[in-house]
Amino acid sequence: MIKIVKRDEPSRAIFFLTPILAIFLTLVAGGLIFYILGFKPFEALKFFFIVPIADKYGFSELLLKATPLCLIAIGLSFCFKSNNWNIGAEGQLTFGAIVSGGVALLFYEQEGFYILPIVILAGAIGGMLYASIPAILKTYFNTNEILVSLMLVYVSKLILDYLVVGPWSNPEGFNFPETRQFSDSARLPLLFEGLRIHAGIFLALAAVVISWFIFYKTYLGFQMKVSGFSLKTAKYAGYKGKKMIILVFLISGACAGLAGVGEITGPIGQLHREVSPDYGFTAIIVAFLGRLHPVGIIFASLVVAITYLGAETAQIFMQIPKYTGQVFQGMILFFLLASDYLLFFKFKFKGSKK
Amino acid sequence: MIIDVNFVGLIIASIMASAVPLILASCGELITERSGVLNLGVEGMMIIGAISGFALMTVTGSLIIAVFGAMLAGVLISTIFAFLTQTLITNHVATGLALTIFGIGISAMIGKNFVGIPGKEFPVLFESLKDTIPLLSPILFGHSVVFYFAFALPFVTSYFLKKTKIGLIVRAVGDSPESASNQGINVKLVRYACILYGGAMCGLAGAYLSMIYTPQWIENMTGGRGWIALALVVFSTWNPIKILIGAMIFGGLTIIQFHMQAIGVRIPVQFLTALPYIVTIIVLVVISRDSRKIRLSTPSSLGKSFYKDN
Numbered sequence: 204m205i206k207i208v209k210r211d212e213p214s215r216a217i218f219f220l221t222p223i224l225a226i227f228l229t230l231v232a233g234g235l236i237f238y239i240l241g242f243k244p245f246e247a248l249k250f251f252f253i254v255p256i257a258d259k260y261g262f263s264e265l266l267l268k269a270t271p272l273c274l275i276a277i278g279l280s281f282c283f284k285s286n287n288w289n290i291g292a293e294g295q296l297t298f299g300a301i302v303s304g305g306v307a308l309l310f311y312e313q314e315g316f317y318i319l320p321i322v323i324l325a326g327a328i329g330g331m332l333y334a335s336i337p338a339i340l341k342t343y344f345n346t347n348e349i350l351v352s353l354m355l356v357y358v359s360k361l362i363l364d365y366l367v368v369g370p371w372s373n374p375e376g377f378n379f380p381e382t383r384q385f386s387d388s389a390r391l392p393l394l395f396e397g398l399r400i401h402a403g404i405f406l407a408l409a410a411v412v413i414s415w416f417i418f419y420k421t422y423l424g425f426q427m428k429v430s431g432f433s434l435k436t437a438k439y440a441g442y443k444g445k446k447m448i449i450l451v452f453l454i455s456g457a458c459a460g461l462a463g464v465g466e467i468t469g470p471i472g473q474l475h476r477e478v479s480p481d482y483g484f485t486a487i488i489v490a491f492l493g494r495l496h497p498v499g500i501i502f503a504s505l506v507v508a509i510t511y512l513g514a515e516t517a518q519i520f521m522q523i524p525k526y527t528g529q530v531f532q533g534m535i536l537f538f539l540l541a542s543d544y545l546l547f548f549k550f551k552f553k554g555s556k557k
Numbered sequence: 558m559i560i561d562v563n564f565v566g567l568i569i570a571s572i573m574a575s576a577v578p579l580i581l582a583s584c585g586e587l588i589t590e591r592s593g594v595l596n597l598g599v600e601g602m603m604i605i606g607a608i609s610g611f612a613l614m615t616v617t618g619s620l621i622i623a624v625f626g627a628m629l630a631g632v633l634i635s636t637i638f639a640f641l642t643q644t645l646i647t648n649h650v651a652t653g654l655a656l657t658i659f660g661i662g663i664s665a666m667i668g669k670n671f672v673g674i675p676g677k678e679f680p681v682l683f684e685s686l687k688d689t690i691p692l693l694s695p696i697l698f699g700h701s702v703v704f705y706f707a708f709a710l711p712f713v714t715s716y717f718l719k720k721t722k723i724g725l726i727v728r729a730v731g732d733s734p735e736s737a738s739n740q741g742i743n744v745k746l747v748r749y750a751c752i753l754y755g756g757a758m759c760g761l762a763g764a765y766l767s768m769i770y771t772p773q774w775i776e777n778m779t780g781g782r783g784w785i786a787l788a789l790v791v792f793s794t795w796n797p798i799k800i801l802i803g804a805m806i807f808g809g810l811t812i813i814q815f816h817m818q819a820i821g822v823r824i825p826v827q828f829l830t831a832l833p834y835i836v837t838i839i840v841l842v843v844i845s846r847d848s849r850k851i852r853l854s855t856p857s858s859l860g861k862s863f864y865k866d867n
Contacts, residue, residue: 288650345848346841349597349650350788354834357781365827487654526665533659537637540647540655547646 206551213546221546222492222499225539226506232534233527242521250520251513251527261512263398267470268511271296271462271479273504274407275486277414278458280495281451284418285427289452291337291352292459293483295330297359299460300467301366302329304474307389307467308371308382318388323406323464330460331453333359338452342445348452356483367474381475391469403465407504410458415497427451459483480511481529488536507532566695568812573696574770576801576808577707578603578762578779582786583793583800584710585758590790591718592751593731593858597653598638600783601660602756606631606763608664611774612671620679624703624764631760632753634660639752643745646862661777668774676772701769703761710758714797727751731856734863744863759783781834788837792844794854803840807833 233251234244256265275292282289303326310318336355340346364380366372373383391401418424426447430437437444466478489507493500514528582599589596596602610627614620638656641647682705683698690697718724729737730747738744766782767774785807793799814829845851 290654340838340842344842344846345851346838346845347791350784350791350841351838353784354781354788354837357834358831361827361831365825368827369825484658488658491651524666524669526662526669529658529662530666531662533655533662536651536655537641537659540652541641541645543647544645 207548208551210547210549214549217545218494219499221542222494222503222539224542224545225492225535228538228542229531229534232538233531236527236530237523240523242523247517247521247523250517250523251531252509254520255512255516256509260398263395263400264512265505265508266400266404268508269504270404270407271465271482272486272489272508273500274403274410274462274465275459275483276489276493276500276504277407277410277497278455279486279490280414280493280497280500281417281427281454283431283490284495285430285447285451287338287341287448287451288349289334289337289352289455290349290487291334291354291356291483292455292486293479293481294352294356294359295333295456295459296463296466296479296483297356297363298333298463299326299330299456300463300474300478301359301363302326302332303460303464304382304385304467305366305371307385308474310389311383311386314386314388316388318386319391319468322385322389322468323461326460326464327457328460330456330458330463332456334452334456334459335449338449342448363474363478364476367476371474373473379475382473384473385468389468390472391465399470401465401469403461403469406461406465410461411497411501418497423447423450459486462486485511485532488532492535492539507535510535562692563695566692568816570695570700572805572808572812573708574700574704574808575811576804577704578765578770578782579786579789579804579807580707580710580800581703581762581765582759582783583789583804584714584797585755585762586786587714587790587793587795587797587800588718588727588758589751589755590859591731591795591856592727592748593734593856593861593863594642594748594752595649595653595860596635596638596656596752596755597650597787598635598656598660599755599759599786600779600781601657602631602634602759603763603766603779603783603786604664604777605634605660606760607767607778608668608671608763608774609760610764611676611767612667614677614768615671615674618677620677620768623768624761627764627768628757628760631756631758631763633756635752635756635759638756639749642862643748643752646864649860649862657783665776668776671774672776674774676768679769679772701765703765703769707765708801711797711801718797728856731858734858738863738865744865748863759786762786785833785837788841791851792840794844794850795856796854806840807836810836 230248234248237244237247255261279289279292303322306325307322337348337351340351341348367380367382371382373381391403394400426442429440430447462482463478467474485507489500489503493503510528510531514525517523517527518525582603586596586599606627609630610623613626614623638652641652642649679701681699681701686698687694718728726742726747730742730744734744763779766778789800789803792803810833817829818826
């Protein structure tokens with residue numbers, strides 16, 4: 204007989220091992236789904252997870268997709284650590300892209316070293332502004348941040364749609380829903396000739412280092428941890444709850460906004476309807492899979508980025524629907540949450556000594 | 558100007574029709590939340606219901622199988638959520654989000670073969686009475702059975718929660734799982750049942766969209782209605798009758814969009830489309846500002862896991 208017993212305290216080793224278990228279980232379940240759909244499971248998994256990153260170009264694409272995921276997830280981990288459920292990063296990304304794109308369009312005929320920094324800054328500010336809405340409504344009007352931040356995603360996409368169809372559309376663009384191309388000075392430099400990976404990756408890496416420092420070396424990091432653990436304790440300790448809530452939302456919004464800048468000034472080079480294939484939502488999974496730890500998030504963003512590439516490759520080579528990517532993403536989170544059970548409980552065989 | 562009363566009746570009827578999926582999903586979620594469980598997977602369960610209903614209708618040709626199949630699909634997908642949150646004690650918010658992402662992905666995957674297929678006509682009731690009473694006839698008659706069910710549901714739900722013993726148990730579990738458990742109530746079982754019931758209603762809401770409201774399958778066709786349904790539960794302060802009012806307001810916003818465009822009002826279409834989302838935010842702010850009232854009406858254990866040592 205097997206008995207389930209509650210652990211005295213959560214196991215730290217298992218805390219970092221369960222993400223790997225979750226990925227493994229996702230692969231097994233994914234293979235099963237492929238089998239049910241009538242594909243050869245191992246071949247499908249190979250096309251999904253190995254073929255896309257087997258060459259130099261593929262690896263560059265992996266980093267290209269992992270960059271926004273990592274950046275946003277780092278921002279989200281500030282919110283999630285302190286018990287703030289910002290799930291509207293997609294909207295903050297979009298609004299960041301709108302503001303920075305607008306600034307980039309002002310300079311469309313100009314070149315100059317000063318343009319890119321202004322564009323990047325504009326994106327961060329755009330993301331922060333947009334994230335401040337749920338933050339302020341939560342702190343001063345007691346409004347649920349989950350629903351507000353989510354609703355704002357739809358609103359931001361409609362604003363973008365309005366702009367690229369209407370006032371910002373390219374006058375020489377034959378009514379395509381897109382703006383002018385940005386000038387070269389408003390584009391993030393490419394790192395290698397012929398590959399799409401761009402300097403935005405340094406923004407993500409900087410975010411990793413800075414967030415690690417804030418989490419583990421500052422008073423703010425400590426406050427966030429306590430608030431995440433118990434809001435009552437935080438109140439008792441006299442933390443200024445409201446200020447912290449707004450701060451974590453602003454950080455999170457800035458990161459999402461920067462991810463938006465990376466997309467439009469990196470691979471896209473203009474504004475059009477779809478600046479992000481739901482990076483803002485997928486980054487939620489990345490944040491959890493990375494255990495809200497900066498280094499964990501790097502690995503998680505690489506793993507989840509594969510699901511984007513794999514979905515494209517598998518669609519081209521095996522006609523597997525591209526939505527399989529989302530199915531995998533959902534499953535990773537399911538299995539991760541499920542395997543958290545092992546953190547708090549252990550299996551005991553009856554008869555064995557305590 | 559002469560206003561045709563039947564035209565007014567038709568507009569009201571179309572507002573009611575667009576309120577149906579919101580009422581169904583909100584009433585389902587309301588029961589789930591009353592038992593203390595916050596399921597953010599409404600959007601995911603609705604979209605699964607939408608594709609299941611449409612696919613079953615196309616494949617089997619039977620509307621009855623399709624409607625019940627969609628509800629069953631909602632139940633099945635919510636079982637994942639129930640197992641994770643109740644048996645494995647996972648975080649409600651994260652699990653609900655996973656459910657939505659998973660649901661949208663899997664529905665698009667299944668739906669790939671059903672894009673562009675025309676839907677079937679869904680039978681309506683009391684069609685012969687449609688021209689009898691001015692103004693009221695278009696509102697009262699000539700709708701699908703799901704429509705009538707949806708408008709009865711808030712009253713049934715209210716009666717269930719207030720007057721029946723099981724309703725009392727659900728509320729007890731949501732307000733104080735510890736004392737309910739001490740009274741010998743199986744908290745986990747009650748919550749499982751409430752989650753699955755919510756799944757069934759969201760499945761039905763989705764099927765209404767793909768089989769009756771706009772009879773076809775379009776990817777992501779729920780378009781945020783699941784999230785609006787969640788907001789409606791807060792708006793209603795967990796009172797089913799108020800869901801009816803909220804759903805009518807949002808139905809009205811959706812319908813106004815079409816009419817404004819039709820009569821050529823020069824407002825960007827994107828602004829009109831954004832209106833329901835913006836109004837949701839405003840309404841949430843107005844409702845939530847009174848934190849005392851919210852605290853009194855929110856099920857006390859909402860979103861908190863309950864674990865009992867055996």
